[in-house]
Amino acid sequence: MTIHQITFSPTGGTRRVSELLCAGIGITDTATELCSWEDDIAYPDIAADDLAVISMPVFAGRVPMLAVERLKRVSAHGARCVIVAVYGNRAYDDALVEMQDIATAAGFRVMAAVTAIAEHSVCRQLAAGRPDASDAAQLGEFGAAILARAALSAPIPEFTLPGHRPYREYSPCAVPEADDRCQGCGACAAQCPTRAIAPDHPQTTDPALCISCMRCVQVCPVHARGIGQRLSMLAVHLEPLCRERQENRLYLP
Structure with a gap:
């Protein structure tokens, strides 16, 4: 086997x-x-x-x-x-x-x-x-x-x-973008599974291709990518729901 x-x-x-x-x-x-x-x-x-x-x-x-x-x-x-x-x-x-x-x-x-x-x-x-x-x-x-x-x-x-x-309706998260810390190294573009980030312009993300998987956020060496203000709003929403250890x-x- x-x-x-x-x-x-x-x-x-x-x-x-x-x-x-x-x-x-x-x-x-x-x-x-x-x-x-x-x-x-x-x-x-x-x-x-x-x-x-x-x-x-x-x-x-x-x-x-x-x-x-x-x-x-x-x-x-x-x-x-x-x-x-x-x-x-x-x-x-x-x-x-x-x-x-x-x-x-x-x-x-x-x-x-x-x-x-x-x-x-x-x-x-x-x-x-x-x-x-x-x-x-x-x-x-x-x-x-x-x-x-x-x-x-x-x-x-x-x-x-x-x-x-039937399964619950899927509601996608926000599309990650880069802030002014981005150095244009292209690590995010090289790792994006849907190629939603152009290697020659890694500061933006194609929303039609992005699946909000956060891989680009994870691999960015300078922590330049994220979902901006949506992150704090999401954290406030999720914190009471995630307080108890599953x-x-x-x-x-």
């Missing part, structure tokens, strides 16, 4: 969660990052007896559409998979059932699901430092439990995950 790690991780938190979970499962044979330039993605060809760990971030209670489109290009061949929804301590809303539907439509058999916490991709002070040591231990235990179940090779029972269909959860029928 080959273990495939498939992530869409604009700011690194989703990938870190996936790595901790996969550490409990065992050696990861292939790793695919879908949050890259399309030409740079080497889509894995997955055999029927393999196991895929598919991890995506939650954006306003939903899964990023770009991640959905790119997962559809993976050849699943009926392989089992674990879906992992990573959120910034507020809520994952309908993202988990959306991932279940997406993975099933792509040809996977969903055998387990995980919800996990990582530092909020926009308001970085929320869930700061997560996944932490406690998360690492818990995710490792989840991985071991998933491996034990996968080793049984038993039929996968139907199971119901939290969430609603814990990771494993759904394993």
Whole structure:
């Protein structure tokens, strides 16, 4: 059985969660990052007896559409998979059932699901430092439990995950722009998965292409990119909703 790690991780938190979970499962044979330039993605060809760990971030209670489109290009061949929804301590809303539907439509058999916490991709002070040591231990235990179940090779029972269909309406965050600290280095343009930032003019972002993933904010070496005054407004809104520590959860029928 080959273990495939498939992530869409604009700011690194989703990938870190996936790595901790996969550490409990065992050696990861292939790793695919879908949050890259399309030409740079080497889509894995997955055999029927393999196991895929598919991890995506939650954006306003939903899964990023770009991640959905790119997962559809993976050849699943009926392989089992674990879906992992990573959120910034507020809520994952309908993202988990959306991932279940997406993975099933792509040809996977969903055998387990995980919800996990990582530092909020926009308001970085929320869930700061997560996944932490406690998360690492818990995710490792989840991985071991998933491996034990996968080793049984038993039929996968139907199971119901939290969430609603139809999914909640997606409401995008603000489009990041650069301030006067920008030095024009182009790091943001080189890392933007949708090429919404022109290399020769990295101070602005094409709103028609931007998915508000905050990758450009994360990679800017001089912290010149952000969403301006919207950040403080969003923080005020989210702080009371994120005050209580949320814990990771494993759904394993």
